Amino acid sequence: MPKIVTDSDRLQKRRIILDAAAAEIARYGYDRANINTIAERAGIGRGTIYLYYTNKEDVLLSLLNSIGSMIDEIVCKCINSDQSWPQKIRDLALAFAQMALDHNDFFRVHISALHGVNRDIGQPVAFWLMKSFHRLTAALVQAIQEGEIFLYDPQTLAWIILGTLESMALLPNILNLSESLTQERANSLATFIWQGIAPSAKNNMVLG
Amino acid sequence: MPKIVTDSDRLQKRRIILDAAAAEIARYGYDRANINTIAERAGIGRGTIYLYYTNKEDVLLSLLNSIGSMIDEIVCKCINSDQSWPQKIRDLALAFAQMALDHNDFFRVHISALHGVNRDIGQPVAFWLMKSFHRLTAALVQAIQEGEIFLYDPQTLAWIILGTLESMALLPNILNLSESLTQERANSLATFIWQGIAPSAKNNMVLG
Amino acid sequence: MPKIVTDSDRLQKRRIILDAAAAEIARYGYDRANINTIAERAGIGRGTIYLYYTNKEDVLLSLLNSIGSMIDEIVCKCINSDQSWPQKIRDLALAFAQMALDHNDFFRVHISALHGVNRDIGQPVAFWLMKSFHRLTAALVQAIQEGEIFLYDPQTLAWIILGTLESMALLPNILNLSESLTQERANSLATFIWQGIAPSAKNNMVLG
Amino acid sequence: MPKIVTDSDRLQKRRIILDAAAAEIARYGYDRANINTIAERAGIGRGTIYLYYTNKEDVLLSLLNSIGSMIDEIVCKCINSDQSWPQKIRDLALAFAQMALDHNDFFRVHISALHGVNRDIGQPVAFWLMKSFHRLTAALVQAIQEGEIFLYDPQTLAWIILGTLESMALLPNILNLSESLTQERANSLATFIWQGIAPSAKNNMVLG
DNA sequence: AATGAATGAGCTTTCATTCAT
DNA sequence: AATGAATGAAAGCTCATTCAT
Numbered sequence: 001m002p003k004i005v006t007d008s009d010r011l012q013k014r015r016i017i018l019d020a021a022a023a024e025i026a027r028y029g030y031d032r033a034n035i036n037t038i039a040e041r042a043g044i045g046r047g048t049i050y051l052y053y054t055n056k057e058d059v060l061l062s063l064l065n066s067i068g069s070m071i072d073e074i075v076c077k078c079i080n081s082d083q084s085w086p087q088k089i090r091d092l093a094l095a096f097a098q099m100a101l102d103h104n105d106f107f108r109v110h111i112s113a114l115h116g117v118n119r120d121i122g123q124p125v126a127f128w129l130m131k132s133f134h135r136l137t138a139a140l141v142q143a144i145q146e147g148e149i150f151l152y153d154p155q156t157l158a159w160i161i162l163g164t165l166e167s168m169a170l171l172p173n174i175l176n177l178s179e180s181l182t183q184e185r186a187n188s189l190a191t192f193i194w195q196g197i198a199p200s201a202k203n204n205m206v207l208g
Numbered sequence: 209m210p211k212i213v214t215d216s217d218r219l220q221k222r223r224i225i226l227d228a229a230a231a232e233i234a235r236y237g238y239d240r241a242n243i244n245t246i247a248e249r250a251g252i253g254r255g256t257i258y259l260y261y262t263n264k265e266d267v268l269l270s271l272l273n274s275i276g277s278m279i280d281e282i283v284c285k286c287i288n289s290d291q292s293w294p295q296k297i298r299d300l301a302l303a304f305a306q307m308a309l310d311h312n313d314f315f316r317v318h319i320s321a322l323h324g325v326n327r328d329i330g331q332p333v334a335f336w337l338m339k340s341f342h343r344l345t346a347a348l349v350q351a352i353q354e355g356e357i358f359l360y361d362p363q364t365l366a367w368i369i370l371g372t373l374e375s376m377a378l379l380p381n382i383l384n385l386s387e388s389l390t391q392e393r394a395n396s397l398a399t400f401i402w403q404g405i406a407p408s409a410k411n412n413m414v415l416g
Numbered sequence: 417m418p419k420i421v422t423d424s425d426r427l428q429k430r431r432i433i434l435d436a437a438a439a440e441i442a443r444y445g446y447d448r449a450n451i452n453t454i455a456e457r458a459g460i461g462r463g464t465i466y467l468y469y470t471n472k473e474d475v476l477l478s479l480l481n482s483i484g485s486m487i488d489e490i491v492c493k494c495i496n497s498d499q500s501w502p503q504k505i506r507d508l509a510l511a512f513a514q515m516a517l518d519h520n521d522f523f524r525v526h527i528s529a530l531h532g533v534n535r536d537i538g539q540p541v542a543f544w545l546m547k548s549f550h551r552l553t554a555a556l557v558q559a560i561q562e563g564e565i566f567l568y569d570p571q572t573l574a575w576i577i578l579g580t581l582e583s584m585a586l587l588p589n590i591l592n593l594s595e596s597l598t599q600e601r602a603n604s605l606a607t608f609i610w611q612g613i614a615p616s617a618k619n620n621m622v623l624g
Numbered sequence: 625m626p627k628i629v630t631d632s633d634r635l636q637k638r639r640i641i642l643d644a645a646a647a648e649i650a651r652y653g654y655d656r657a658n659i660n661t662i663a664e665r666a667g668i669g670r671g672t673i674y675l676y677y678t679n680k681e682d683v684l685l686s687l688l689n690s691i692g693s694m695i696d697e698i699v700c701k702c703i704n705s706d707q708s709w710p711q712k713i714r715d716l717a718l719a720f721a722q723m724a725l726d727h728n729d730f731f732r733v734h735i736s737a738l739h740g741v742n743r744d745i746g747q748p749v750a751f752w753l754m755k756s757f758h759r760l761t762a763a764l765v766q767a768i769q770e771g772e773i774f775l776y777d778p779q780t781l782a783w784i785i786l787g788t789l790e791s792m793a794l795l796p797n798i799l800n801l802s803e804s805l806t807q808e809r810a811n812s813l814a815t816f817i818w819q820g821i822a823p824s825a826k827n828n829m830v831l832g
Numbered sequence: 833a834a835t836g837a838a839t840g841a842g843c844t845t846t847c848a849t850t851c852a853t
Numbered sequence: 854a855a856t857g858a859a860t861g862a863a864a865g866c867t868c869a870t871t872c873a874t
Contacts, residue, residue: 029325031239035869036836045835047871056869108325115323115378117237117316126382150403156396163375164368170323171367188364195358196404212853213858243844253860255846264844420874421837445741447655451865461839463867472865524741531739531794533653533732566819572812575795576788583787586739590750604780611774612820659848660857669856671850680848 014052017042018066021059022105029112030060030121061124064113067106068128074099075132079139085148086194093165093186093193100169101179111170133158149197157197164189222260225250226274229267230313237320238268238329269332272321275314276336282307283340287347293356298398301373305394308377309387319378341366358404368404372397430468433458434482437475438521445528446476446537477540480529483522484544490515491548495555501564506606509581513602516585517595527586549574565613573613580605638676641666642690645683646729653736654684654745685748688737691730692752698723699756703763709772714814717789721810724793725803735794757782773821781821788813 020042024033035056039046053059078091100107114125133155140154168189228250232241243264247254261267286299308315321333341363348362376397436458440449451472455462469475494507516523529541556570584605644666648657659680663670677683702715724731738749757779764778792813 026325029239031237032326034867039836046837046869047835048833050870051833112320112324114382116320117234118240122382129382153392153396156393157400159375159379160372160397160400163378164372167368167371167375170371185364188361189368192365192368192404196400242842254844254862255860256858258845259858442741445655447653448742450863462841462865463839464837466866467837528736528740532736533650534656569812572809573816576791576813576816579791579794580784580788583783583791586787587783590738590753600777601780604777605784608781608784608820612816658846663857670848670858671856672854674849675854 010052013044014062017044017049017052017059018063019105022063022109025060025063026105026108030109030116030118057121060109060113060121063106063109064121064124065128067103067110068124070099070103070106071096071110072128072132072135075135079136085143086190089161089193090187090190092161093168093190094183096165096169097182097186101182107169111166114166129162133162136161160196161193164193218260221252222270225252225257225260225267226271227313230271230317233268233271234313234316238317238326265329268317268321268329271314271317272329272332273336275311275318276332278307278311278314279304279318280336280340280343283343287343293351294398294402297369297401298395300369301376301394301398301401302391304373304377305390309390312381315377316381319374322374337370341370344369369401372401426468429460430478433460433465433468433475434479435521438479438525441476441479442521442524446525446534473537476525476529476537479522479525480537480540481544483519483526484540486515486519486522487512487526488544488548488551491551495552501559502606502610505577505609506603508577509584509602509606509609510599512581512585513598517598520589523585524589527582530582545578549578552577576612577609580609634676637668638686641668641673641676641683642687643729646687646733649684649687650729650732654733654740654742681745684733684737684745687730687733688745688748689752691727691734692748694723694727694730695720695734696752696756696759699759703760709767710814710818713785713817714811716785717792717810717814717817718807720789720793721806725806731793735790738790753786757786760785784820785817788817 017038020038021033023041024038028034033056035049036046038059039049042049049059053062074095075092078088078095081088081091083091110125113121114129116122136158137154140149140157143149144154168185171185225246228246229241231249232246236242241264243257244254246267247257250257257267261270282303283300286296286303289296289299291299318333321329322337324330344366345362348357348365351357352362376393379393433454436454437449439457440454444450449472451465452462454475455465458465465475469478490511491508494504494511497504497507499507526541529537530545532538552574553570556565556573559565560570584601587601641662644662645657647665648662652658657680659673660670662683663673666673673683677686698719699716702712702719705712705715707715734749737745738753740746760782761778764773764781767773768778792809795809
């Protein structure tokens with residue numbers, strides 16, 4: 001009489017494995033992360049991982065898709081809200097900062113894959129990033145048309161915004177800063193971004 | 209009589225090895241970069257690398273110090289010039305973008321080490337980053353005091369500036385954008401940053 | 417269900433590896449013995465050895481402990497028997513000679529480690545040798561006090577006895593002598609030793 | 625104008641290299657002894673060694689021939705003297721002990737090669753050992769015939785004598801004993817041997 | 833379904849030897 | 854004659870993956 005494994009059981013175990021993998025990879029990097037240790041952390045046998053994922057890379061890709069979609073969802077939600085643009089940007093900054101705290105391991109793996117050099121591994125990161133990027137670009141195009149924000153090349157602007165959001169979220173990891181000021185930093189960043197794109201800006205004339 | 213090898217010869221060969229290593233590591237990452245392949249690329253024997261570097265990690269650290277000091281030198285030079293602040297920022301953005309093009313392999317290794325998870329390897333990156341960070345922070349503190357730029361927490365500001373500079377420099381690599389627009393993007397970024405910190409900014413009051 | 421591996425299975429496989437290692441090391445020496453070849457000889461994969469021993473040195477140390485304890489056991493058993501001293505010595509000589517035949521590979525590794533120069537590797541050899549040495553010395557002290565054997569410095573005497581036992585056991589290996597005369601040579605040695613320590617010269621008649 | 629190198633210069637430099645090699649090999653064993661370090665110790669360039677010896681093994685073989693012939697000379701000289709047999713044996717023991725002190729590095733290499741497992745390397749050791757062995761055996765055959773010593777199988781006896789001599793000489797190295805008692809131990813050994821082979825037990829009184 | 837013992841490809845590093853100078 | 858920079862074969866060890874149980 002075989003054990004009955006529902007889809008829900010399966011998803012749950014995939015999740016457990018993913019969490020364990022995120023913890024390992026966030027500490028040692030993909031190449032040095034040890035399948036054996038991941039299995040131990042997940043409380044299962046080494047071979048069992050291969051019943052849920054085809055191989056090590058599959059685990060990583062799944063992990064990157066997970067965090068990638070999570071980020072895209074945040075971007076989507078904040079951008080499409082009924083708030084004003086200054087508020088949208090503040091919401092984005094806060095949501096990013098919070099996500100970097102709540103899912104720190106996933107986020108670190110995401111960042112290292114994003115800036116790492118391996119093209120294969122970078123693929124799902126690029127996929128989701130593009131999705132968020134286009135989503136944001138489209139919203140900016142409309143906002144610029146409606147005069148809500150200063151005229152820029154929307155693509156460059158979208159990139160700058162996403163880039164600064166990630167930089168800010170990374171700050172505590174690299175500089176070992178206290179996490180307690182996360183909210184304040186998010187506010188500062190939102191202020192900074194908004195100043196850079198607010199319609200009233202004329203100061204840029206200074207530059208060629 | 210033995211073959212005479214001058215210090216200059218030695219430095220030259222170290223440079224050749226470093227270039228080959230940068231090319232490999234920029235393509236495959238540190239862990240997957242193969243000493244054998246690096247030697248082939250450098251046109252020397254496998255063992256020869258160990259006459260110039262103590263081990264694989266030593267090659268990487270040397271490489272990271274090389275690019276780290278190069279970046280710091282750029283920051284130093286741009287910040288301490290006699291230009292106005294808007295111009296300083298534009299110089300920075302252009303110099304960064306240019307460096308990312310001229311030393312693309314080194315820069316990519318630098319970025320992946322910066323955002324990677326390996327603490328040992330990240331050490332020289334952090335060292336140089338801190339140097340540039342403090343350099344920039346000090347300059348900002350003075351500029352704020354003299355009313356040249358809008359009041360901010362200088363550290364957060366320094367981080368935002370460095371972060372956006374690197375994000376911008378990375379753009380072509382991640383989005384496969386044309387390199388021909390590098391200058392324009394650098395200008396856009398400089399404009400954006402300057403708007404965010406110009407003394408005339410009052411729009412930030414909009415945000416809580 | 418996982419394959420069940422009992423402690424007995426584990427010990428058995430350790431033994432198989434040890435035998436293969438002894439055969440290799442006895443032929444080529446520790447430094448030249450090849451893990452790959454040892455694995456082949458043991459009929460297992462290269463990596464499997466590392467499931468049973470932490471590294472190459474661990475294999476050797478285990479091997480040396482095995483033969484060291486075996487020798488000590490022989491010394492202990494022969495010395496503490498109820499036999500007369502001439503008989504004890506004859507038993508020792510015969511047991512040594514037999515052991516050198518039965519466990520020739522182990523014994524050769526033991527001897528080469530004993531007389532080799534590597535201190536780390538010599539450590540377990542020295543440990544067991546000291547144990548046998550003190551055991552024998554203590555027995556000789558008592559025998560001398562009871563007038564059973566001629567007055568000597570017991571330590572020197574113990575060393576001479578152990579030394580001649582090992583020399584004799586080595587004889588076939590070095591001189592390529594026939595093994596068929598092993599028993600006779602052991603008898604000769606026992607006679608020789610006994611003459612050297614008997615309280616009077618007549619006792620040598622006791623031995624065959 | 626080429627430098628003129630006389631045969632004497634050549635021999636002298638060969639000797640210097642041999643001394644350096646003996647020091648290294650006595651510390652680390654043949655396999656781990658480093659040609660580079662030997663060259664440094666000898667105060668010459670790495671490549672120079674290959675002008676005097678064809679390869680590493682050649683250095684070792686030459687070294688073993690050197691100590692092997694030295695030992696054989698001692699045996700020859702002591703055995704063929706006009707002394708009585710008790711005195712001959714005492715002379716042998718003392719000369720061995722002294723040689724082990726004066727040429728400690730050479731002797732240790734000799735011993736480790738003798739008891740080591742490598743047949744190729746053991747070859748010159750075996751050659752000289754055989755020579756001494758046959759020399760001693762022949763002398764014993766005659767002594768037995770002339771009734772000067774107790775009736776034994778001369779080969780076994782020769783081996784026992786050589787074996788105990790080497791055991792004794794090794795004692796300080798293995799047990800870390802003081803070298804100051806070397807003479808006394810040599811005397812003890814001579815006494816022991818003589819008792820074992822004297823025609824009657826009273827003869828041991830002859831020795832101090 | 834679950835396990836972990838077994839495997840072997842692939843890696844870094846060492847070092848005896850060569851050879852241009 | 855003398856040197857030491859350069860070489861590459863060879864070795865120990867790790868770890869993702871397989872598969873018998």
